Amino acid sequence: xxxxxxxxxxxLTRVEGHGNIHVKVKDGKLVDAKWAVVETPRxxxxxxxxxxxxxxxxxxxxxxxxxxxxxxxxxxxxVERAMDxxxxxxxxxxxxxxxxxxxxxxxxxxxxxxVAPDFYNVGSVIPIVAQxxxxxxxxxxxKGLANDLCDLVAGRxxxxxxxxxxxxxxxxxxxxxxxxxxxxxxxxxxxLATIDLFASLKMPAFVRETExxxxxxxxxxxxxxxxxxxxxxxxxxxxxxxxxxxxxxVDFSTSKFTKLSRDAFAAGALARFNNNHxxxxxxxxEAAERLGLRAVNHNPFMNNVAQVVESYHVMLxxxxxxxxxxxxxxxxxxxxxxxxxxxxVGAVEVPRGILYHCYETDDSGIIKKANCIIPTTQNNANIHxxxxxxxxxxMARGKDENEIEKLCEMLVRTYDPCISCSVH
Amino acid sequence: xxxxxxxxxxxxxxxxxxxxxxxxxxQLANKEGSLVDFLSLIEIxxxxxxxxxxxxxYDVALIEGSISRADEVExxxxxxxxxxxxxxxxxxxxxxxVNSLKNRFxxxxxxxxxxxxMPKETEPVxxxxxxxxxxxxxxxxxxxxxxxxxxxxxxxxxxxxxxPKYPVCVECKQHVNTCLFDLGQLCLGPITQAGCGAVCPNxxxxxxxxxxxxxxxxxxxxxxxxxxxxxxxxxxxxRLSFYNGFSGAYKDEx
Ligand code: SF4
Ligand code: SF4
Ligand code: SF4
Numbered sequence: 123x124x125x126x127x128x129x130x131x132x133x134l135t136r137v138e139g140h141g142n143i144h145v146k147v148k149d150g151k152l153v154d155a156k157w158a159v160v161e162t163p164r165x166x167x168x169x170x171x172x173x174x175x176x177x178x179x180x181x182x183x184x185x186x187x188x189x190x191x192x193x194x195x196x197x198x199x200x201v202e203r204a205m206d207x208x209x210x211x212x213x214x215x216x217x218x219x220x221x222x223x224x225x226x227x228x229x230x231x232x233x234x235x236x237v238a239p240d241f242y243n244v245g246s247v248i249p250i251v252a253q254x255x256x257x258x259x260x261x262x263x264x265k266g267l268a269n270d271l272c273d274l275v276a277g278r279x280x281x282x283x284x285x286x287x288x289x290x291x292x293x294x295x296x297x298x299x300x301x302x303x304x305x306x307x308x309x310x311x312x313x314l315a316t317i318d319l320f321a322s323l324k325m326p327a328f329v330r331e332t333e334x335x336x337x338x339x340x341x342x343x344x345x346x347x348x349x350x351x352x353x354x355x356x357x358x359x360x361x362x363x364x365x366x367x368x369x370x371x372v373d374f375s376t377s378k379f380t381k382l383s384r385d386a387f388a389a390g391a392l393a394r395f396n397n398n399h400x401x402x403x404x405x406x407x408e409a410a411e412r413l414g415l416r417a418v419n420h421n422p423f424m425n426n427v428a429q430v431v432e433s434y435h436v437m438l439x440x441x442x443x444x445x446x447x448x449x450x451x452x453x454x455x456x457x458x459x460x461x462x463x464x465x466x467v468g469a470v471e472v473p474r475g476i477l478y479h480c481y482e483t484d485d486s487g488i489i490k491k492a493n494c495i496i497p498t499t500q501n502n503a504n505i506h507x508x509x510x511x512x513x514x515x516x517m518a519r520g521k522d523e524n525e526i527e528k529l530c531e532m533l534v535r536t537y538d539p540c541i542s543c544s545v546h
Numbered sequence: 547x548x549x550x551x552x553x554x555x556x557x558x559x560x561x562x563x564x565x566x567x568x569x570x571x572x573q574l575a576n577k578e579g580s581l582v583d584f585l586s587l588i589e590i591x592x593x594x595x596x597x598x599x600x601x602x603x604y605d606v607a608l609i610e611g612s613i614s615r616a617d618e619v620e621x622x623x624x625x626x627x628x629x630x631x632x633x634x635x636x637x638x639x640x641x642x643x644v645n646s647l648k649n650r651f652x653x654x655x656x657x658x659x660x661x662x663x664m665p666k667e668t669e670p671v672x673x674x675x676x677x678x679x680x681x682x683x684x685x686x687x688x689x690x691x692x693x694x695x696x697x698x699x700x701x702x703x704x705x706x707x708x709x710p711k712y713p714v715c716v717e718c719k720q721h722v723n724t725c726l727f728d729l730g731q732l733c734l735g736p737i738t739q740a741g742c743g744a745v746c747p748n749x750x751x752x753x754x755x756x757x758x759x760x761x762x763x764x765x766x767x768x769x770x771x772x773x774x775x776x777x778x779x780x781x782x783x784x785r786l787s788f789y790n791g792f793s794g795a796y797k798d799e800x
Contacts, residue, residue, distance in 0.1 A: 135600075138568055139563075139568065162564070162565045162614055162615045162618060162668070163660065163661075163666050163668055164565055164614075164645060164648075165648050165656045165657075165659075165660050165668070167659060167660055168648060168651060168655070168656040168659045168660060169644070169645075169647040169648050169650075170647075171651075171659075172650070173647075173784070174781075174784060177784070177788065180754065180788075181644055181647070181788075184567045184569070184643075184644045184687065185567060186567050186568075186569075187566075187567040187568045187569025187570070187571070187572045187688065188568070188569075188572060190567070190569065231575070235575065246593075248585065248590070251585070269576060276749075277745060277746070277748065277749030277751070278745055278749070279576065280569045280572055280573065280576075280688045281569060281687060281688060283745060283746045283748075283749035283751045284749035284750065284751060286751060291749060291750035291751050292749050292750040371661055371662065371664040372664075373664065376666050542563075542566065542567055542568050543567075
């Protein structure tokens with residue numbers, strides 16, 4: 123069958139930021155397939171130059187409203203490694219707890235508010251609230267829990283206030299932590315219901331072999347710092363992030379592209395799972411099995427499923443971490459330090475994948491140079507190369523233009539692109 | 547049931563983002579407890595971040611972000627034509643926000659630093675009111691959802707929209723915090739407009755003035771305290787410039 127397609131999605135909806143999808147097929151032959159980010163670029167790397175080092179995390183958190191905690195943590199880690207600041211163990215735990223709150227918040231927002239409407243054939247979560255109040259209830263309760271966890275540990279969900287160079291400015295009270303532990307335990311049935319729900323949804327059956335990049339777990343599922351790994355066998359130290367990303371500029375996108383062993387690679391929940399699934403909490407591993415997620419999975423749509431599995435994992439791990447915090451004293455949460463000259467990299471697994479901040483400071487702690495490489499930037503090329511493959515596979519299956527357009531949109535959405543992040 | 551001469555029952559609301567982190571928009575989807583009630587008060591007709599439905603028929607336009615490219619100017623002007631009430635949402639929209647830090651450098655330098663020899667189009671950052679008439683400013687980085695809800699309810703019921711006329715310090719003292727000046731830090735609480743509940747000092751982090759100057763700041767007294775506590779004017783200036791919420795004579799004269 124010879125078909126013509128002219129897909130032109132201007133400002134894709136239900137993603138964060140502005141991106142366009144162009145697909146052109148003439149007489150059954152693919153002429154063009156593009157993922158073009160058209161978001162206004164923001165220039166944070168230039169903005170942070172000349173600022174005091176303690177303002178860098180405050181500023182760069184504003185790269186993104188959704189993963190501001192992750193940006194703050196990557197930024198703090200870069201500053202701390204540049205100045206050789208060793209943060210106390212308790213602070214490390216608390217920071218990770220805040221991150222878990224963010225991961226849960228962001229994943230739940232994505233799978234329910236942005237992805238689920240596609241499966242219910244509606245334009246947004248608003249009709250789901252009316253038609254499937256049980257589903258909306260899950261989303262609202264789990265996201266509420268996640269926001270409460272962020273608020274408790276970081277002072278605020280969007281743009282944290284208590285994460286500061288050296289550790290934290292303030293620890294939550296034991297009373298509040300104990301209450302939070304109960305609150306998380308009480309929401310576990312909602313998480314199990316979410317897993318049931320996703321077990322009943324059929325993810326599109328699209329597969330394209332790709333390379334997956336994430337942090338490398340050592341004893342546990344990795345979130346903050348450590349070596350970098352790819353499913354193609356590349357392992358690099360954190361400081362060598364440039365060799366892992368190979369960022370470049372293309373003329374049709376304000377967001378950059380990256381590559382490693384192939385034309386493109388993917389970061390994100392699926393990449394983390396593919397590289398580190400054996401470190402997941404046992405129950406989360408069982409959930410993955412139930413959801414049909416097995417490493418190494420090359421179906422990008424399974425990223426949504428990996429996000430559900432990770433949501434469960436972070437809830438279980440948070441319960442354990444809070445217990446450990448309750449058993450410790452919460453006094454030693456911030457290290458003293460003196461600003462020094464240096465260069466430091468901070469790699470953190472934020473909801474959409476691995477995030478790098480790198481700064482150079484002078485001896486009074488002023489930022490001299492900055493580089494930030496964002497997960498969506500790393501996923502752009504993979505989205506871009508997935509598109510023609512998806513269109514070809516779906517044309518071969520005899521799908522019509524509307525169906526293919528919807529699948530293209532769903533494909534981009536499954537990566538959970540954070541576009542304003544990517545044009546930082 | 548009128549605000550600024552406009553009849554509002556269940557107002558149609560459009561949410562639009564410009565140069566920003568989209569954190570203020572995100573606040574609209576937060577506060578799950580009251581979310582469903584809040585959504586029943588208004589009709590969201592345009593909110594790309596969470597909805598595929600689009601319409602140019604709206605009463606209230608919530609504008610997030612600052613303006614930094616020519617196409618944004620055009621888009622903003624069109625929205626102004628359609629909207630009965632245009633609200634600047636968040637510090638980026640109200641003051642230029644953190645994006646204004648870009649304006650410290652020549653624009654070509656900024657572009658080359660980030661994009662090398664494949665430059666992208668950009669302009670110095672402007673606030674929304676530099677481009678179109680703004681009916682209402684809701685500051686904050688991010689905005690407080692509670693405040694946005696209160697304001698939208700006021701718009702719907704025709705009540706007057708009011709902001710606190712006192713500084714963040716008042717809210718900070720209500721929380722019985724130890725003053726951060728006493729802990730050796732510089733806090734902008736004494737000159738910043740309240741309404742956030744002093745969320746930063748509550749977390750033992752000094753206020754950086756994301757809500758801008760309050761109605762009647764005593765800059766002279768504040769400068770004296772800052773100097774007395776041993777901070778340089780340069781240090782103060784860096785903090786005052788962070789969200790660009792203290793524009794005008796004071797900031798420039800220092
Ligand atoms: S005001 Fe702050 S939270 Fe709101 S869009 Fe701007 S940077 Fe983001
Ligand atoms: S910490 Fe800041 S807001 Fe609180 S009383 Fe002191 S100056 Fe005022
Ligand atoms: S304390 Fe200051 S910086 Fe923090 S939210 Fe309030 S006004 Fe903004």
